[in-house]
Amino acid sequence: MELIGPFSQILPLTNLPLKGALHDEQLLAIEHGGVVTDGGRILEVGDFKALQRQYPDCDVTHITVPSVLLPGFIDCHTHICFDGSRNRDYAMRIAGKSYLEIARAGGGIWDSVMKTRAADQETLMNNTVARANRHLHEGVTTIEVKSGYGLNLEGELNMLRAIQDAASHTKATLIPTCLAAHMRPKDFEGSEEAYLNWIITSLLPLIQSEQLAHRVDVFIEETAFTSGPAKHFLQQAADMGFAATVHADQFSTGGTAVAVAAGALSADHLEASDDAAIALLAAADIVAVVLPGASLGLGMHYAPARKLLNAGATVAIASDWNPGSAPMGDLLLQAAVLSAAEKLSTAEVFAALTTRAAKALQLHHIGQLAPGFLADMQAYPCADYRDILYYQGKMKPTRVWKEGERIK
Numbered sequence: 001m002e003l004i005g006p007f008s009q010i011l012p013l014t015n016l017p018l019k020g021a022l023h024d025e026q027l028l029a030i031e032h033g034g035v036v037t038d039g040g041r042i043l044e045v046g047d048f049k050a051l052q053r054q055y056p057d058c059d060v061t062h063i064t065v066p067s068v069l070l071p072g073f074i075d076c077h078t079h080i081c082f083d084g085s086r087n088r089d090y091a092m093r094i095a096g097k098s099y100l101e102i103a104r105a106g107g108g109i110w111d112s113v114m115k116t117r118a119a120d121q122e123t124l125m126n127n128t129v130a131r132a133n134r135h136l137h138e139g140v141t142t143i144e145v146k147s148g149y150g151l152n153l154e155g156e157l158n159m160l161r162a163i164q165d166a167a168s169h170t171k172a173t174l175i176p177t178c179l180a181a182h183m184r185p186k187d188f189e190g191s192e193e194a195y196l197n198w199i200i201t202s203l204l205p206l207i208q209s210e211q212l213a214h215r216v217d218v219f220i221e222e223t224a225f226t227s228g229p230a231k232h233f234l235q236q237a238a239d240m241g242f243a244a245t246v247h248a249d250q251f252s253t254g255g256t257a258v259a260v261a262a263g264a265l266s267a268d269h270l271e272a273s274d275d276a277a278i279a280l281l282a283a284a285d286i287v288a289v290v291l292p293g294a295s296l297g298l299g300m301h302y303a304p305a306r307k308l309l310n311a312g313a314t315v316a317i318a319s320d321w322n323p324g325s326a327p328m329g330d331l332l333l334q335a336a337v338l339s340a341a342e343k344l345s346t347a348e349v350f351a352a353l354t355t356r357a358a359k360a361l362q363l364h365h366i367g368q369l370a371p372g373f374l375a376d377m378q379a380y381p382c383a384d385y386r387d388i389l390y391y392q393g394k395m396k397p398t399r400v401w402k403e404g405e406r407i408k
Contacts, residue, residue: 001058002404005034006048007069008383012369013354019282021309022347029385035069037375040403045369063399066383070350071369072141072376072400074357075331077245077268077289077318079146079179080131081124081159081166084115086324093299099223109149109183112323116149116159124162129169131321131329136172137408139378139397140331142358142366143172144318146217148179152187156180156203160212171402175361177245178207181218181225181233192225196233204240215265219247220255227254234262243362249273250294260284266360268318270303271295278304282311287360289316290352292338293326305342316360317352333393346389375404 010033016026034048036055044051052060089107102108116124132143145163150156160176167174180203184195196218207213216237218230224247225233234244243265248255250269256277259267267281268289281288290303308315317338321329328334331353339349358367366374378397380388388395400408 001036001038001043001055002061003034003036003051003055003058004061005051005063006032007034007063007379008066009033009385010035010045010069010369011350011385012045013071013350014368014370016347016351016355018356018359019314020312022345022351024345024347027347027350027385033069035369035375035377037404040375040405042369042371042373042375044371063379065381067379067399068382068385068388069369069377069379070139070385071354071367072378072402073139073331073353074142074361074363074367075135075140075319075321076144076266076316076357076360077291077320078143078329079148079320079322080143080329081128081145081147081163082112082116082149082323083119083123083127084112084323086111086327089324090297090327109324110186112149113151113155113185117152117155121158121162121165124159125165125169128163128166132166132170132172132174135329135331136170136402137400138330138332139400141172141376141378141400141402142175142361142363144175144177144361146177146179147213148182148217151180151182151185153203153206157206157212160207161210164212171405171407175215176213177215177217178204178213179217179219181216181230183219183224193229196225196229200233200236200240204237204242208240214241214243215245216242217245217247220258221247221250222252227258231258231262234258234264238262245360249277253277256280260286265362266316269294270308271301273304278307278311278313281308282313286314287316287356288313289318289360290338291318291320291326292334293328294320296334296337297325297327302338302341305338305344309344309348314356314359315348315352316357317349318357330393332396336389336392339389340392346386349389375401377401
């Protein structure tokens with residue numbers, strides 16, 4: 001057993017409702033607190049001196065500088081397994097070129113597909129580990145990672161195997177998702193229905209046999225897959241035992257309705273969501289995942305996070321870290337910028353990065369500092385939790401623990 005503290009404040013983020021708006025008065029801040037860990041899990045959280053008396057034989061790690069302790073953040077939407085850069089795309093975009101113009105010039109998702117297909121599994125594994133470790137040192141202890149830059153049998157399996165290998169070379173927890181339905185590849189001869197059927201009949205059985213992923217994703221958009229075939233795909237994947245998430249309403253509406261009808265765990269992006277889509281998300285048991293990094297990278301408006309919360313939806317914030325639209329990958333910075341733009345309370349932001357993000361991944365043992373939860377924790381160099389968003393992502397954690405082990 002180990003007692004860690006005293007912290008100026010501990011924010012356990014317990015007893016916060018999963019749906020709807022939150023106020024900072026709902027945050028419990030334990031002053032001069034400590035955490036007792038044992039076997040990678042939290043045994044108890046409370047007043048440091050009281051815990052010292054309760055556990056007199058416990059090893060003690062003294063925190064001697066002002067620090068605020070939070071649960072580790074959870075990034076529930078990333079594409080960090082890839083090779084190559086799309087800096088040319090970005091330069092063209094900020095010079096005023098449209099998405100279609102960039103694609104016609106050889107850019108876009110297909111550019112990343114060609115570069116990632118050309119990389120071997122070891123390269124993709126090393127790339128994924130490097131990005132996961134950067135996230136981990138910035139307090140992100142659990143990371144969802146999508147495939148989707150392979151788009152053929154060899155390429156998708158290569159990515160998912162690389163993600164699986166990466167999970168054994170980083171302390172961060174990696175949650176793999178098959179996004180073979182990212183777009184219909186240019187070298188596939190057939191309709192979108194035929195390609196989605198190929199994923200169901202040829203790819204997913206191999207993924208299951210190797211236990212490479214238990215989740216699927218589909219991009220519903222005019223440039224990717226339309227609602228009818230996507231809904232059928234999700235139903236077939238569910239029949240095979242796969243959980244689902246959906247790239248929805250990024251540039252046009254329609255994806256949210258499919259996500260809700262299919263019983264998806266989350267609908268992600270939502271920049272184009274209208275009042276009807278917001279009402280669907282608020283009424284359903286689904287997480288609305290907003291991706292401010294994509295808005296920053298594309299120079300477009302943010303998802304309507306404030307409207308979603310006011311309507312009663314469950315809102316999580318993720319980075320969308322990818323080589324094209326969201327290359328920055330700084331989750332806290334993005335969340336802080338979004339909070340200023342959408343007027344999100346500190347409680348709403350922290351919940352969106354922890355408890356509500358955990359729901360999007362069906363994880364019930366992370367996101368809070370409470371007995372029985374994994375000791376995934378991060379400490380910031382301040383005495384007041386409000387400083388963390390005040391510095392808009394510039395303040396980073398000085399200590400990070402993963403399952404009780406200090407890794408920074």
